[in-house]
Amino acid sequence: MALNTIDRTVRQIVLTVQDYSIFAWNAMLNFFRPPIYWTDFLMQSDIIGVGSLSIVVLSGISTGGVLALQSAATLSAFGATAVTGQFVSLTMIRELGPVLTGVMVSGRNASSMASELGSMVVTEQIDAMRALGVDPLRKLVTPRIFASIAMLFFLTIVADACGIIGGGAVTVFMNHQNGTQYFNMAWEHLRGPDIIQGLVKPLFFGYILGSIGCFYGMRTTGGTQGVGRSTISAVVTASVLIIFVDFLITHVLLTIFT
Amino acid sequence: MMDDVPSILTASAPLHETVPVVELRHASIAFDGPPVLVDVSFTVAPGETRILLGPAGVGKSVLLKLINGLLLPDTGSVLLFGEEISSMTEEELFPLRARTGMVFQEGALFDSLTVRDNVAYQLIQDSNIPDEEIDARVLEALRFVGLEQTFSFFPASLSGGMRRRVAIARALINNPDLLLYDSPTGGLDPITSTNIIELIVKQRDVHRTPSLLVTHRLQDAFTLCTHRFDPEKNAMVPLPKGVTDPNTTFLMLEEGRLIFNGSLHDLLHSENPFVREFLE
Numbered sequence: 412m413a414l415n416t417i418d419r420t421v422r423q424i425v426l427t428v429q430d431y432s433i434f435a436w437n438a439m440l441n442f443f444r445p446p447i448y449w450t451d452f453l454m455q456s457d458i459i460g461v462g463s464l465s466i467v468v469l470s471g472i473s474t475g476g477v478l479a480l481q482s483a484a485t486l487s488a489f490g491a492t493a494v495t496g497q498f499v500s501l502t503m504i505r506e507l508g509p510v511l512t513g514v515m516v517s518g519r520n521a522s523s524m525a526s527e528l529g530s531m532v533v534t535e536q537i538d539a540m541r542a543l544g545v546d547p548l549r550k551l552v553t554p555r556i557f558a559s560i561a562m563l564f565f566l567t568i569v570a571d572a573c574g575i576i577g578g579g580a581v582t583v584f585m586n587h588q589n590g591t592q593y594f595n596m597a598w599e600h601l602r603g604p605d606i607i608q609g610l611v612k613p614l615f616f617g618y619i620l621g622s623i624g625c626f627y628g629m630r631t632t633g634g635t636q637g638v639g640r641s642t643i644s645a646v647v648t649a650s651v652l653i654i655f656v657d658f659l660i661t662h663v664l665l666t667i668f669t
Numbered sequence: 670m671m672d673d674v675p676s677i678l679t680a681s682a683p684l685h686e687t688v689p690v691v692e693l694r695h696a697s698i699a700f701d702g703p704p705v706l707v708d709v710s711f712t713v714a715p716g717e718t719r720i721l722l723g724p725a726g727v728g729k730s731v732l733l734k735l736i737n738g739l740l741l742p743d744t745g746s747v748l749l750f751g752e753e754i755s756s757m758t759e760e761e762l763f764p765l766r767a768r769t770g771m772v773f774q775e776g777a778l779f780d781s782l783t784v785r786d787n788v789a790y791q792l793i794q795d796s797n798i799p800d801e802e803i804d805a806r807v808l809e810a811l812r813f814v815g816l817e818q819t820f821s822f823f824p825a826s827l828s829g830g831m832r833r834r835v836a837i838a839r840a841l842i843n844n845p846d847l848l849l850y851d852s853p854t855g856g857l858d859p860i861t862s863t864n865i866i867e868l869i870v871k872q873r874d875v876h877r878t879p880s881l882l883v884t885h886r887l888q889d890a891f892t893l894c895t896h897r898f899d900p901e902k903n904a905m906v907p908l909p910k911g912v913t914d915p916n917t918t919f920l921m922l923e924e925g926r927l928i929f930n931g932s933l934h935d936l937l938h939s940e941n942p943f944v945r946e947f948l949e
Contacts, residue, residue: 536779536780544791
């Protein structure tokens, strides 16, 4: 009995991974084959990018501030508070900026995509779209995935900048250190590979949050309860995948750059 | 009520054309549980209206979705406009679907779009059509269903009956070669139901569009068979006593199997116990 349950669960997981791979691959290919729905892409970019700006700014400033507080407390033990700027900027740009932005934006947008598309599935709007001769994958999914990728890239830059500024504010106004020194250290020790790491990650994270949100939305079953389930699955899966993929990308990029 | 309908005379000559608009050949489909449709075969000829009867949950809606390729059969084949669609890709199906108008059970209007954009959905995808022409065609379609005033409304502000009528306008705007109605009167009050049936009769008699209508309401089915649209009165009128539309015929499903395929006369005189029970 227990073996049967394990067998069923494993089959289910393998099938889901297979379905997701086919879904995500087809959605990506659609961006390079006409028709491309640019209006939908721009609308989604506005919803995802502009709509998420406030949470990204706030979380960026707070994270930078916390990093400055924590690092200054530790570094002061070694008389190295001068490197606070370097510590904050490298941590934000290489790691926390992309991951935090990815998780925050997936919390807001993967859930929104899953619930919106899920509602459309259960009210037969997706079937209606197909019956009207329009491919929902092209019309609804591809613009959302590419808008997620494009916007997460820029939102990560915003989060990085806000984090460094937040760290600077804490350094100057709470730790009473020199602001010029903080920003000099933050800037001078940045290297190309650090920036590349920070800018490559959001491309993957955007793809994950967009494709996972749409995937769970499009396979919704079971009415309004099903929409709730899809929304939860989308947020949980996207967040966990972002953190896991972050580990893989970091490992690969560090291998390349060292 | 059904026994009151006398023997069938013809209101107009039945249409005889060779290539059916829709043909199902031994189509079967199952999902996770027992089979939903088993070995279903029938045709819809040009100019013909077929009424698919059956209680809830026997696979009527699934059958409609098989016809325009929204679902594919596990076995058997489905021919739409003479083309075998069972093995077609989604992209190959789009041109055929564009020739088919489908009215969904609850309307399935797009919540985020106005009535204008819903009705014009197919036209908007074609960037070559100017906005003025789209507006004119939307207004014409809305006029057909008597809802011109809802042009800029959102679906949420419409009643259930109005939403179905907008869905009919959306299905008609591209002058389809086939119409599929999935329980267009389900859950509506009798007056609104009659209005919807009147629209279907109007489309049948004015444009002669072949159609397949799914319903479990016998009253609607019989109204379709025993009425015609009078263009002079711009209203549905009953056919003379004993006369039925010869191009409106019936199908009945029981637990996924097609148990009846014939005229109203045949339906009323069927010996099948399930048909008798359903009629009575």
